[in-house]
Amino acid sequence: MSLIEIRNLHASINGKEILKGVDLTINKGEVHAVMGPNGNGKSTLASVIAGKDNFEVTQGEIIYQGKNLFDLSIDQRAAEGIFLGFQYPVEIPGVSISNFMKTAINEQRKYKGLDPMPTFEFMKLMEEKKKIVELDSKLANRSVNEGFSGGEKKKNEIFQMAMLNPTLSILDETDSGLDIDALRIVAAGVNALRSKENSTILITHYQRLLDYIVPDFVHVLYEGKIVKTGPKELALELEEKGYEWLKYE
């Protein structure tokens, strides 16, 4: 059974149509790369799945684990296992990462009818997951993303993903602004979290990331539609020929 099915999705912002009929089906355990030039709707697709409300969905539907995604609020979608790794992670002065994560985990547990996670168990989980992305222990006591470098912010996204153990992760331009070492760490983190039970959408416009996280499918999102789908080799072809090539396809 498919994990998420996006059917004929149209979405606008301020009356301007960005997504013009996206169809995409993802099964459990799969990694899908969504590529395409800037400004063609990749991040919009990520935001609409996560539930950002400045986009208006004008047509189409998203079925996630048998549920109509549009019936769920942003935080309910997260509790149902959807995670968005931000292209530009937000700074939250005064809220420490551990406090942030503890609240997130416990609110997700509450949604599922579970008791809060005992503190010692939470601390253990933090320690374990910090290692996955080599997150500096000192950062955990600092305010969320405040004063973090670009690399630290992206590591922190993957750390949060590890903590929340989502079913569907959407990583929006996770490679942007990363040097090669940070990219390796982040990619290793994503790979470590890969399983048969969860799926990933990688949004990127460079092939580089896909050397480290090998996708099962590559899609090209162009002018608001998925115009081409292929195996991982498609990314190499795009790298070589550029997106212009698609116009003549």
Place this chain on the structure above:
Amino acid sequence: MNGLNMNSFKKATRPKEEDFAGFSCNIPQLITHRINQFNGFFFENKDSNLKINNGTIVCSMETAKQKYSSILAKKNIKDLSSYEEGLFIYVPKDAQIDLPLQILDIIKAEDSILINSKSIIIIGENSKLKLICCDDTVNNKSSISENSLQIFLEDNSSLEYYKMENINNSSSIFTETDFILASNASLTTFWLSINGGNIRNKLNVSFEGEHSKAELYGLYLADRDQKVLNEISVKHNKPNCISTQLYKGILDDSAEAEFKGHINVGKNAYLTEATQNNRNILLTDKARVNTQPFLEIYNDDVKCSHGATIGQLDQSAMFYMRSRGITERSAKMLLMYAFCNEVLSKASLQELKDKLQDIIKRRLHGELSSCENCVLVCNNPCESMDVDITKIN
């Protein structure tokens, strides 16, 4: 003034001490020397373990005028005859007070009462004092409380002053506090307007010696029709002094706040450093803030800055938090709490800081004060909390 007619209020008379029995403003783990003022009248604390054995004087102004007129004479106090019901505290030279002093200003009105008290505090050379002032009402009767306080910080002295205003919605409190700093004096104030129908604070700092510093922090939380005014005046009359102001507020419903910050740097006050910041969050479009910085500088060799912001909760932070599964309500709470915590984090008395964080948490949780009886009366805790926002760093 919330439709109150001041003429319908009558001047408070000395209440019976036993009417106030059983009320205590407890701060767990924090032991203080407690000083009681009931309806604005000083009551001697008979508890023997609260004796301060270093020559510190705590008495009513009436007593001070009779017994300590020589001390008072050294200060140029205008209109001394009008000081009657207030408090007199004198910390002699070179004194260390091991515990903070806590002034409990409790109002228990039977009817609409008008309370008027004028107090004087003198902190002698090289002495240090931590002072906590709690203003509480213990019922829902209306009252107006006018308090004036003059605090003298002599050479090399230091004062940490915590003010907590936590009165019912039909009561008003008007304070005027003067801090007069001699040389090398250090002042830190935390002004927390947690609840009250109408709160007006005037805080005046005057540098009368060199190399002194004043850090003024304030936090006001208002909802419904509450009104809060903070009017601050810092006068740099002497060179080499530093002042900072950080006042923050959250306003819900139709609440109104006003911040007036005046910095005056005199002609001879070279090498002055003065900063002022006022930040506000409006939770509704009916809430209002009026912020007015006013810098008056008669000297070139100074560093002065000011800033004011009025805004809503950061929507991108809200989306970020909710995308992690944090509900809208909890995300708001966390953001508001973080906003307040910038002020609280400056407090040095850890036990008090914990208590204040708890009060703020409750206050915010009540969005802002619907849980009146729980939130407002310190000795009546309300336990249920969805989000633990303090215990983990």
